[in-house]
Amino acid sequence: MKPPPFRYAAPASVDQVVSLLAAHGPEAKLLAGGQSLMPLLNLRLARPAVLVDLNRVRELDYIREEDGQVIIGAMTRQRTAERSPVVRRRLPLLADALPLIGHPPIRTRGTVGGSIAHADPSAELPAVLVALDGSVVVRGPGGTRTVPAAEFFVSYLTTVLGPEDLLVEVRLPAHGDAGTAFLEVARRHGDFALVGVAVLARVSENRCRGVRLAFTGVGPTPVRVPEAEEAAEGRELTAAVCAEVRTAVEARLQPDSDIHASAAYRREVAGVLAERALRLAVQRAREVE
């Protein structure tokens, strides 16, 4: 199928984007890499009157370090982030996650901001944002605001972004001193995963510190499991502690069954992945200690 007719705008600056969104409100839709939006248009699940193409807005394409954070412009391609030495050095969890997104041609077009704004609960980047307690900077009718990750994702494909909001950049705390792992189970390489987990841990005096676990594919948004994080916090990662982490994950998660997998399967896979990813993150943390 082809998309329904729409008017097309190709602004060259953030100011122009904001003006266009203010003029057209809910009639407008932003186009970033198009890797999620174009299929929705072609299937006529989205019918915007005006498509506002962000691809000429060069000022949204950057990766820089500032005050212990790495700041990534919304139009930075996923593949650019994947190849960035700053990301590899300062954001190892993001570096773990990026190669798991689809295939290289998808990452070559798909953007960091587009993935987070789209808020697919099976997507990797929203889970990274939540695991790291990062934030996003938004330009809207009331000016610029910073939204913490914990407040950004509302439900399935839904965030706090309004129709006149532009996601400008993503801010992630640098964690090059931590061990990280992103593990997932997908039916085929490159498919959206059934379940995934982002894990970050530091190790000092053989004990886990600052443990974070965020899951994909087990609810309408990325899900943190504080009980599992607390089960490992300040403790040596023994088999008994791993079992506690797994039990906490399985007790807390309430995934839905769907055509791809049952709730019970997803819950069990989440527990197994949590243990494996935590072991791997702790092993990597020892290497950077």
Ligand SMILES: Cc1cc2nc3c(=O)[nH]c(=O)nc-3n(C[C@H](O)[C@H](O)[C@H](O)COP(=O)(O)OP(=O)(O)OC[C@H]3O[C@@H](n4cnc5c(N)ncnc54)[C@H](O)[C@@H]3O)c2cc1C
């Ligand atoms: C075959 C295939 C496999 C894929 N596999 C995966 C996968 O395994 N994991 C995964 O995470 N993703 C996967 N994707 C999706 C891919 O990561 C997309 O790139 C991403 O979801 C959307 O980014 P985009 O830049 O293409 O955004 P677009 O598709 O252009 O936009 C997506 C939505 O976000 C909005 N939007 C975009 N940018 C902004 C902004 N700056 N401010 C406000 N709103 C904005 C748009 O209006 C639209 O509603 C896959 C896609 C395909 C086609």
